[in-house]
Amino acid sequence: MYSWSLLLTLAILSTALAAPSSSETSSAPAPSPTVPYASDDPNYPLWNLDSDITPEPIRGGSGATILGPQNRLLDLQNPDALAPPTTDNGDVPNFKWPFSLSHNRLYTGGWARGQNVKDVPCATDIAAVNMRLEAGAIREMHWHIDAEWAYMLAGYVRVSTVTPDGKVYLADVGPGDLWYFPAGFPHNIQAKNTTEEGAEFLLIFDSGSFSEDSTFLLIDWLAHVPKEVIAKNFQVDTSAFDHIPSRGLFIFPSDPPPPNAIDDMVVPNDTPVNYTFPLSQVNGTKSAGGTYKVVDSTMFTASTTISAAEITVEVNGTRELHWHPTEPEWTYFISGEARISVYASSSNARTSDFQAGDIAYIPPTFGHYVENTGNTTLKFLEIFKSGLFRDVSLSQWLALTPPEHVKAHLQVDDATIAKFSRDKQVVVGPAQPAPTYARSQSLKSQLHTETDSLDAYSPHVRNLPRGFGEK
Numbered sequence: 001m002y003s004w005s006l007l008l009t010l011a012i013l014s015t016a017l018a019a020p021s022s023s024e025t026s027s028a029p030a031p032s033p034t035v036p037y038a039s040d041d042p043n044y045p046l047w048n049l050d051s052d053i054t055p056e057p058i059r060g061g062s063g064a065t066i067l068g069p070q071n072r073l074l075d076l077q078n079p080d081a082l083a084p085p086t087t088d089n090g091d092v093p094n095f096k097w098p099f100s101l102s103h104n105r106l107y108t109g110g111w112a113r114g115q116n117v118k119d120v121p122c123a124t125d126i127a128a129v130n131m132r133l134e135a136g137a138i139r140e141m142h143w144h145i146d147a148e149w150a151y152m153l154a155g156y157v158r159v160s161t162v163t164p165d166g167k168v169y170l171a172d173v174g175p176g177d178l179w180y181f182p183a184g185f186p187h188n189i190q191a192k193n194t195t196e197e198g199a200e201f202l203l204i205f206d207s208g209s210f211s212e213d214s215t216f217l218l219i220d221w222l223a224h225v226p227k228e229v230i231a232k233n234f235q236v237d238t239s240a241f242d243h244i245p246s247r248g249l250f251i252f253p254s255d256p257p258p259p260n261a262i263d264d265m266v267v268p269n270d271t272p273v274n275y276t277f278p279l280s281q282v283n284g285t286k287s288a289g290g291t292y293k294v295v296d297s298t299m300f301t302a303s304t305t306i307s308a309a310e311i312t313v314e315v316n317g318t319r320e321l322h323w324h325p326t327e328p329e330w331t332y333f334i335s336g337e338a339r340i341s342v343y344a345s346s347s348n349a350r351t352s353d354f355q356a357g358d359i360a361y362i363p364p365t366f367g368h369y370v371e372n373t374g375n376t377t378l379k380f381l382e383i384f385k386s387g388l389f390r391d392v393s394l395s396q397w398l399a400l401t402p403p404e405h406v407k408a409h410l411q412v413d414d415a416t417i418a419k420f421s422r423d424k425q426v427v428v429g430p431a432q433p434a435p436t437y438a439r440s441q442s443l444k445s446q447l448h449t450e451t452d453s454l455d456a457y458s459p460h461v462r463n464l465p466r467g468f469g470e471k
């Protein structure tokens, strides 16, 4: 049993001892390892949701077929749950949630489904709602205890707020745009009729315990205030409020607002900051394997508790190995297929697979990557409970650390060190020609043939089907 600190001490000691004699040769052989090398099994996902197979919990020499019942469709979506990479270990809490498992609320005019800490127990700092409004439909005027950040998925809505000091902000947002309302600010949301279908958006709250069931609603409040108090408050007869509904409506149909925002304004906008942000008009930064757009309070001033990155990853590309120093991350998949492994310290790691509409939650400091495992461009959002976007790139850390120090740990050669990027790459391309897979109906027979002659630590899954490639 070696502890990491002992290993580190040994590594540093051996470097120090070797230094005087090997200072002229920067590619001196690394010191002998004190533990066996890590497995060279590439640990590819063994299938994807398009694979024409019945998935089995078998990887290499481990596992066995399923004799009992099987939810084949869920297993197709989750290859790294049923047959995890051998690098997974320990007891890492679940960090995946599909909105498809959320309990939806249906209304005339739309729907809303949420995810919070009750669904994903580790998601203590961010909760979310996916909401749909038909053209003209209104999300009842409301406010809540947490701040709200939103990303438009489709269509156009008009949003507005009145701040505690009586300033006004009203604006329209479309696909890929954002809004942010600080905690407790009243706000109004209505779908425009720019597209006849109305709109759909993602709402992010800066607390894991937020629930759509506990928002403060205009009608719901007034239905619970004595009528004579309402009359005194507004200096009208009680009969003026004869037709308020007896409870909140949450979502309800209405006529669409006038097309131009300016025609809907009671007074011109006069807040010192904007509460919407046209992210769709920002060009993504190109990276080796995709693009990224970062949006935080340095450009979207109002958004002091939430920041985000909108990322695309091309086929076979990967969002590089990294972590976020103190910020919890809530991830949302917009299109494509992906897998994420989180590293939770103490040898603990867990891998999950994601499709469009799925959520991941990555606690602060957990190392992770996001790999495009599909055959289309992967698009996703990284959303943080922080006004500032920050990440630590593993490649950059290694590239900017004295090479001998890095070699003492990883026993890599100079050519490999030279590949570490001093600039943050964010999204990296495919490292080498990826293996070719056959589309297969007989995963089991291939697995058994492949594994008969190989031990559990050989790269024997290299030629297994992944569900795409040759037909």
Ligand SMILES: *[C@@H]1O[C@H](CO)[C@@H](O)[C@H](O)[C@H]1NC(C)=O
Binding pocket: 050, 375, 467, 468
């Ligand atoms: C991606 O995979 C799906 C399912 O196997 C297939 O129908 C589609 O043609 C593939 N697309 C490309 C671009 O290869």
Ligand SMILES: *[C@@H]1O[C@H](CO)[C@@H](O)[C@H](O)[C@H]1NC(C)=O
Binding pocket: 135, 136, 193, 196, 255, 256
């Ligand atoms: C939206 O606009 C279209 C075209 O102008 C119209 O046919 C439709 O009735 C409108 N929908 C609503 C809900 O007003």
Ligand SMILES: *[C@@H]1O[C@H](CO)[C@@H](O)[C@H](O)[C@H]1NC(C)=O
Binding pocket: 273, 274
């Ligand atoms: C706020 O929005 C207005 C209207 O879109 C725009 O002209 C202005 O530049 C924005 N201000 C900031 C600080 O982004």
Ligand SMILES: *[C@@H]1O[C@H](CO)[C@@H](O)[C@H](O)[C@H]1NC(C)=O
Binding pocket: 281, 282, 283
């Ligand atoms: C964004 O990219 C488009 C197309 O390349 C270009 O026309 C436009 O000027 C760019 N916008 C900004 C703000 O850089």
Ligand SMILES: *[C@@H]1O[C@H](CO)[C@@H](O)[C@H](O)[C@H]1NC(C)=O
Binding pocket: 315, 316, 430, 434, 435, 436, 437, 469
């Ligand atoms: C991605 O990898 C697959 C096999 O794993 C290969 O068939 C395909 O050509 C690669 N695509 C790109 C765009 O690199």
